[in-house]
Amino acid sequence: MEDYPLIEDHGLIGDLQTAALVTTDATIDWFCCPRFDSPSVFGSLLDRRKGGHFTVRPVADTYTTKQLYHPDTAVLVTRFMTEAGAGEVVDFMPVTGTTATDRHRLVRMLRCVRGSMTFEGEIAPRFDYGRKPHELHISEHGALFTSEDLDLAVHTVRAPQDERLLSILPGDNDDLRFSLSLRAGQQRGLVMESAPGGPPHEVRLEEFERLFDRTVRFWRSWLGQSTYSGRWREAVERSAVTLKLMTYAPTGALERVSLICSSVDRMCLSGG
Template structure:
């Protein structure tokens, strides 16, 4: 059984309109769709597994704690997360990312066999509205869809899936060179289904996006690798359609254990955004500053 980790156990991925947090054991415990300030479909970070999560990693006994990844890192200068497990049966890699949005928002997870033959399990428990709503999950033209009111989430994979206890499972084994992709896509429930995902093409496009963005960085001083990683994180907190910059992708986490300060940080706080802008401007990212200034002027326009 997975228990939500410490905040430092989570890695951030995102598409500059929302973000997900991935724990060391391969569990996505936080994701709001379609925007930073939308309701969460995975809110295990704030509660328990009953509030939604998506675990993808080596199979383990149901009563055992999922194993943490042996190592993990971001691929180069990108927001593509790679986690690797060394198991008695071999080594497996999971690549997690959210492609910069052109259509429906997507979270893509690609499992790759590195050595041996490793049994894997995907456990997907979608709970809408911060865990309050259990969606209607069914099959539609070969795809799995979860619907609740105005929201729908589509789940696509080539692996076999089955439902049990209001949860969607996939059990499969990967050998060297095997690649098995899983994608969830959000769409308003009254609209047509989102396009079928193309995980490999999306991975390439996401890597190209971040590489090109990092090339604009003008900083070449000490600790450049850490500076680049910080800039990528700040870019991930920028809401692309408007230029607003959220203080953090989460809400309701107390600043200290048992404390009462548990603000919603999914807003543009002027102080935080100003510090972010200072960092971006000093490293060559003037466009982000320009669009944030335009956002600010719109936000304060008219009678307050």
């Protein structure tokens, strides 16, 4: 279908209670919350006009992208290259544990690796498959989307007493737009949280990095239990992580969501 990304052009992230699909240009176009079988919040994979999305992209006339996983983890890296520099969007979901919860965090870490880069993006949720309206409330430290059945907070990230590099503005249809200008070595981002239980707040950069480190440690510890050491080790381990991402931790059941299954089939075959 014209203007729709192929299923194979996605990475998968999750916290073992739900999951999100991320395109190779860093758009989240499928995300159900708070569980795998919940209604979608982002669903532009199925309906580009009404489905909802969470986009991030560099402000540049032309750019190239490359997507890969942080080694031995379910942390996804989308790398952008422009004439002015190189930057990354690092996506992951901190694992929530084995007790069912409505609280889930989707972390989008934005980095400038070389030169300079200005990112821009849009958060356009469409609750209950786009059937239920929402309201946007912007505060000093982020934003809150409220709907009939689910609230989503967007927390901003900043180092203590550092300049506010991230700017957020209301968009059309109570959506949220943001922009962020970084120099080489700088890192900021957003944490989107469901059922937050309070207003948006600033996430300290140190806590941001701890979330990343804990998520990396979890996946490497889990994968470290594997005893396979054959010639297909990389493909087998990537397939194992992908299947683990589809497991609902409170019951141990393997979710059979058709869209995610199709993505998994492709990723396992490619070793990606």
